[in-house]
Amino acid sequence: MEPFKTENRMRRLRAALQPAAMLAIASVSISSGVAGDKGTMFQGEIMDRQCALMHSHDNMMKAEGASDAKDCALKCVKNGDSFALFDSASNNVYVIEDSKRVQPFAGEHVQVIGSYDKDSELLKVKSISAAK
Numbered sequence: 001m002e003p004f005k006t007e008n009r010m011r012r013l014r015a016a017l018q019p020a021a022m023l024a025i026a027s028v029s030i031s032s033g034v035a036g037d038k039g040t041m042f043q044g045e046i047m048d049r050q051c052a053l054m055h056s057h058d059n060m061m062k063a064e065g066a067s068d069a070k071d072c073a074l075k076c077v078k079n080g081d082s083f084a085l086f087d088s089a090s091n092n093v094y095v096i097e098d099s100k101r102v103q104p105f106a107g108e109h110v111q112v113i114g115s116y117d118k119d120s121e122l123l124k125v126k127s128i129s130a131a132k
Helices: 003-031 049-054 058-064 069-078 099-105
Strands: 034-036 039-048 083-087 092-095 109-117 122-130
Touching (some): 039 049, 039 069, 039 122, 049 058, 049 069, 049 083, 049 092, 058 069, 069 099, 083 099, 099 109, 099 122
Antiparallel strands (some): 034 039, 039 083, 039 109, 083 092, 092 122, 109 122
């Protein structure tokens, strides 16, 4: 095979694969939050860590006698658990570093701007608001 033909094939293959690679990179960025200058945006429900790991409040609501998701999260945190953000789209659970900042949003779907520290496995919240 001539070098010119091989080079053309490589260029066409690279051109065909480049959009797929860009899409894969974008998917990774979306699943772990969307980066910005002031932090990364995460979305999900503020839950207690145990319920977030189970992806549901159902079992703990019965055990704690909680009336709704907010009541469940607050009771579990009062009993020593931590708040966490559960992203149902990716099934990721992010334990929250500062409980006081997220407590008013317990049981609600929110948008969090912050940073995730992989070493400590904690989400550091810069700002939080109800999801739109």
